Amino acid sequence: MLTKFETKSNRVKGLSFHTKRPWILASLHSGVIQLWDYRMGTLIDRFDEHEGPVRGVHFHKSQPLFVSGGDDYKIKVWNYKTHKCNFTLLGHLDYIRTVQFHHEYPWIVSASDDQTIRIWNWQSRTCISVLTGHNHYVMCASFHPKDDLVVSASLDQTVRVWDIGALRKKTVSPADDLLRLSQMNADLFGGVDAIVKYVLEGHDRGVNWASFHPTLPLIVSGADDRQVKLWRMNETKAWEVDTLRGHMNNVSSVMFHAKQDIIVSNSEDKSIRVWDATKRTGLQTFRREHDRFWILAVHPEMNLLAAGHDSGMIVFKLERERPAFALSGDSLFYAKDRFLRYYEFSTQRDSQVIPIRRPGTASLNQSPRTLSYSPTENAVLICSDLDGGSYELYIIPKDSIGRSDFVQEAKRGTGGSAIFIARNRFAVLEKSTNQVLVKNLKNEVVKKGTLPIPTDAIFYAGTGNLLCRSEDKVVIFDLQQRLVLGDLQTPFVRYVVWSNDMESVALLSKHTIIIATKKLVHQCTLHETIRVKSGAWDDNGVFIYTTLNHIKYCLPNGDNGIIKTLDVPIYITKVTANIIFCLDRDGKNRIITIDATEYIFKLSLLRKKYDHVMSMIRNSQLCGQAMIAYLQQKGFPEVALHFVEDERIRFNLALESGNISVAVASATEINEKDQWYKLGVEALRQGNAGIVEFAYQKTKNFERLSFLYLITGNLDKLSKLMKIAEVKNNVMGQFHNALYLGDVKERVKILENAGHLPLAYITASVHGLHDVAERLASELGDNLPSLPQGKTPSLLMPPTPVMCGGDWPLLRVMKGIFEGGLENGATGAVDDEEDAEGVWGDELDMDVDGIQNGDVDDSLQDAEGADENDEEVGWDVDDLELPPELDTPKTSGNARSSVFVTPTPGMPVNQIWSQKSSLAAEQAAAGSFDTAMRLLHRQLGIKNFAPLRSMFLDLFTGSHSYLRAFSSSPVVSLAIERGWNESASPNVRGPPALVYDFSQLEEKLKAGYKATTTGKFTEALRVFLSILHTIPLVVVESRREVDEVKELIIIVKEYVLGLQMELKRREMKGDATRQQELAAYFTHCNLQTPHLRLALLSAMSVCYKAKNLATASNFARRLLETNPTVESQAKTARQVIQAAERNMTDETKLNYDFRNPFVICGATYVPIYRGQKDVSCPYCTARFVPGQEGNICTVCDLAVIGADASGLLCSPSQVR
């Protein structure tokens, strides 16, 4: 039983839950009806008008009404909003036992000791039916939740079911005359509105309670024979199904549970019993020491029960509703019903993972309590209270997401709590010995350890650490070091929530949240008046938590506030930005979007991220008094200033933040004395004399003003002020100012004018104004006062201030963090224009200068027809090095090694590689350079290895990584293997990982194309050559890729040849003919279309300039055939053709016949026409005139021209 709320009072005889609000009515033996909020735990109201015990009470389903019935024979209907009794229904002639509203009609049913049941219409306030038949006290009567039935229980030992269908018809269709007639007859003859349908006999003593099942045709009753009976009924009859025995005294009340398949009863034997409604067995018994139970109530919608006893009542539930869950990265694992389910936050996909064992319903509250998930092992630990605390370990199979109903045989054990603490390790608490058992996934104990404090639960606290909880404190314990890393006094902690970075932890107790660091250094404590339910950290380090009815936040400094109100409790699982993921009580995942502005704003203030604060203010989605008060309280009045429109508040904030200029503006706006006065005070504090003066002037506060002038030494203004005082006839002020000014004459004059002649006389004579003194003396005559004797008078002159006028050095006012830094200058986008190089066409003085470097189609076209090299290469490995002979281990005389024989060293990995492979690249990686070279020589006829040097070295260098193992000992080098996958078996060596791969070459090819387009020929040539030099050392996996590699060789070869010729052409400026020839040959290399166009354009312009118009027009025609996309190219070409048509001749004779197909010799750059003899390079397939045979190929710079070769071998698939 989970007690939610308890009251102490007189005996409780009646109870009723409110449908929507967290309220319960309790009617007491003393005559009082109490209205409680069981969530907040407060007494909302009390209604005290009945005389004597009130036994029945009931809330109306929708109206703000409740009904009560008592021993004063009265039924009262109350309005809880007006706190008043609306009216009283009189009619019963004895104690009233129960009262109940009908769920639909304006009816009340009441049961009374006068042996009748009455049905009342509370709108017409009349009794509409009296049900007679019981021949003893009727102890209870209630409406059926749907049908027109009433069930009643009586001390006459029967339970009766009444049919009130006729009554309903009468009320519902009063217009039906025929019916009404018959009913009038019926009324006359003693009421057949309600007839007894069934009389259930079976109890041996008086029956105290009977109630309907909410959905099924079942009735349960409890009686003084200490039995609970279950009855079933159909259309025609009702019969006893079973008897539940167990109570030791009169059964007071019995009901079906609204949501679960159980029956709850209570009795004067001081116990509440829970029964399984299907198996009809007792599930659990809750006892109280001294209190007899009198009444039960079930909540109509929620999983709550209430019971009234001799000294109060309790609100409770039978089972926890929190689903057990565990979080891991983007996924949530949780237990629902008898399945482990999986929810992915990013996709919001929810799926069932594996079935878990359903605890037998032998007793309640055995469902999973906590869940721990290990991502590395993909395993879950499910803890429950079964057998006094036990756990089950399930391994989630890889292909788990299925609907298999097969329950995996879980590994089990007993223990208070069990959690994963590391890979392949979980900790189980053994409460009896206060030890923790560390187990592996096989459920074997690996370690045992005693805990530092008496612990009743353990939680995860980072790898290898435990958070141990006792009644009043928590500690973090390092299992390996056996050290307490931190401890903290806390109320009883229920849940522990770690932040994502594991730096902070939130400890949730019933009414308290404590935030601490990972070493349990206390950060802040929050107290809640209602229960704390769950929480999660957001990405910014704000803790978002829920109570029974709120979602709230807690900032790192402990500031908290409400984000949202909740209708039903939820359990937060994860928070990302403004989205809250949670589980509800039905185990459904829900998403709640919240407005995070407020706490993000406060957090930004706290973290001093003022730019962020500023932008939030500007976009101002938040304001309100609460925020201003918060800002003021937190010492950010200057921030609050930005929110406020009201001038008065603005003024106050400005003063508080010391922002005088804003304050002055506001004060001017308000223009009230009070504000000016305050402004003056603040300005004085800051030393801003100008504003002080201004403020004093505004308030016409002359005294202060004159004092200000005195201390600022502003004597001019002071005397002016004296004049003003004179005008205003303010003698006192005038005198003051004169005193400040040290103006004796004036003073005397003032005194004289004011009629203080003696004073004037003394003043004048003391200060040596003798003539005036004499004049006054004569006026005074006899009343001449005596002058003080023996003292030397002196004139008090105000000291001259050090600084005159102007402001004093100002008090440093905290400069608004928001002043300045607000300009968000838009940075101009930097346009990076590609500089087009005009290399291609700059020699032609026709308007061809606007060549654009666009539209190069980078993708290699799927050219078919690269000749397949199908020769199998027979390869023998007999020329490989064998591992060196090894020394036989020598036994030593040393005692320790007498039995120990050092094993012979194994074979290094690179030797294994070298033995296994027939690919040159792998041999190079293994360090067998000579083998690699021999292979290349044989396969491709390569003789010049110098260009391959860096490739060889890189392959070799890249084949091992280095691991520092034991300190100060030699480094371990580890062979890196190619094509690793997670199911590779250990100790079987794969081929070496190579630093070159085919995709890199494709990247390079693109770079080469780009360099060609922009006319950087040297660069392009370098790139293409490097591709050509890398290919011999590239390894690909499939045959298809082998063909691609071969195609690549041809493509690159064409470019290399073409670029070599073009570069050559540029070198020889003098020889125009040769230049034309080379330009012409270039157009016959197999290039990408954009490049071909450029080559044609160049050849055309060269020939045109050399007046070889016929040839030029040929190029122009070819150019047009490519459908040039750049209009200027086409235009030029057309112009050339036009020019050539007029004069179809060639100035010089070229060794170039475009009608006759030819290839170009790679060394001499002459055409080799079809039918002429040639030799070719075995590697790059460049063609040469026969005279070049035996030389190193000038195109690839690697192979010997005309050498024998078996062909490229670059894939293990070719060898297999």
Next chain:
Amino acid sequence: MAAGPDHLFNLRNNFYLGAYQTAINNSEIPNLSPEDAVERDCLVFRSYIALGSYQLVISEIDDAAATSLQAVKLLAMYLSSPANKESTISSLKEWLADSTIGNNAILRLIAGIIFMHEEDYNEALKHTHAGGTMDLHALNVQIFIKMNRSDYAEKQLRVMQQYDEDHTLTQLASAWFNLAVGGSKIQEAYLIFQDFSEKYPMTCLILNGKAVSCMQMGNFDEAETLLLEALNKDAKDPETLANLVVCSLHVGKSSSRYLSQLKLSHPGHVLVKRVSSAEDNFERAVQSIA
């Protein structure tokens, strides 16, 4: 585990995981038993050696110090002057032959390390194979890995696991072993280093371990990130530089800067040696093919 708290736990851990400076800084531990104090000093001086402060160790340990410390001093002398290593080795052999001190675990450990440097695994194992401390067993694992005898390494590992499976050295040794045998085991090595990185402050050693695991799994991009992080921690760490050379080659970036840095700071590193021997090898191969 029933015993009291292990005072040297953190110190040892820091040492094993390569947080040498942290180990030295936090070596002031009160209330140590004499044996623990000697072990503490050994760890501190070995940390200094690992940081390359050989002279400090040589001058700090005087002749009256315990045998273990003398052994540590021997290691410092061996590493500090390769020229005089003959004399160091001969005195080492002398001590080992002395039956009163020859059985000292630290002495045997140092002997193992020195003979490993000499690539005389036979001699090394002669002194270390009997084990006795976690350090010795871990060293054995490494020697066997070096000898490419993972079967023997695995046996040593089993011994360690039986003794204490969660010990840092056991975990480390499993990682070395897993990396050496390769295949599916590499993931486990990665997870071990991952565990360390979650549990303890990051060190170059842990980062390199992770990076090496990544490289072995063909994940060079992640390896590069890890190595650059390691380089941030210690710009001169030889293994970081060496692995960066390898990793850069695989991701298609230039490795020459790291290589020349390594050549300058650690001319004796395996990678440097390998590269120069490969260069010679290449010339020789070109000659032979011509």
